[in-house]
Amino acid sequence: MSGQAGLLRRVDSTGVPAVLARLVLGGLFIYMGYHKAVDPVGFLKLIREYQMFPEGTHAAMNFLAVTLPWVEILCGALLVAGIAVRGTALLLTVMLVGFTFAVIQRALGIYQAGGIPFCAIKFDCGCGAGEVYICNKVAENAGLLLLSLLLVWSRAKRFALRPSLLPERRAADAPATVSAGR
């Protein structure tokens, strides 16, 4: 097992898997975020169809509609540029889990109401790609989730402008442990 882990780390250290994951994930989120950002009214209507916001919380729904597309664009741009990679990937992981949960919940509601085969259910999920079949969407999100988890795990720094926002603590800087007599 440790041999496999070592092999994975060696592959990771080449930087190639991480760069590919950054470009795919980053490019996709820039694309999806852009299509939502240019039509905030359309995106707001799609969010409403999920019926996640109870009466009186329209401000929260509006806030999500105006900010989420830009969070996606920013995350996509940061990944492509190789800035704050692990933190950005962690944020995207959380978002992807939330998106996938919401999409499945909505699809289950349609399934239970209409008796349509689950994988025949199709709607505009608000993902920026128009109407999609739910099973295809879940599979796609699973793939994106794997890529984002890879980036959270990866220590590769090659081809990245600033992989970590916070300065890394070097071992030499660690304070020496002194046992004081009492």
Next chain:
Amino acid sequence: MSETGRVVLEAFVVAAVGLGVGLAANTMSPRGLSVSRNYFPKATEGGGTTQPSNGTIGVEPPATTQGVAATQETVVSPPGHAAVERLRNNGLQPISHDEVVQAFNDPQHQVDAILFVDARDDEHYRKGHIPRAVQLDHYRLERYIDVVLPLAQAAEKVIVYCNGGDCEDSEFATIELRNRGVDPTRLFIYVGGMKEWEAGGLPVEKGDRNSGDISTGAAR
């Protein structure tokens, strides 16, 4: 700080910057939304709230009614029935295709005593609207309300429409007019909307109101 803590902090920083960028972009954009405004107002005080449609569900909706002359009886297909029920449950007044055509042909329409209100956005309105209809994009109310409200308050009958079917924008526009003092008994919602109008081969005006660029579509 542990490595995990640093990654989590980094995620928070990115999220915070993203939210800030989003709010700034929304403020500067002409397409920006108001965060505080309720874009989906309730139709009735203490009554049922307007529930969103579930969108398409992988099945093509049945064809809407074919265009017929005003004197013939229209048959409302199932999606129309659902929309009519929703409007009545929300205290709004649906109006049939026949009545809309009759109103369009009424001389009162030419002097805005019968007013058509198109509740769609610029792109859809300019592509084609019912001749002499004024635009009232519910999501950009401030751009249109000063022109539309006086006309609506003076009219004997106000017919609001959008695309038809599951489109709810006509309902929200109607509620906004009602909340601003237009007599609710004079407000009607054309359930079939522009789709049914065009399917009937009826005149369609392109561009601005009273542009004169009117075409008669072929019945589908």
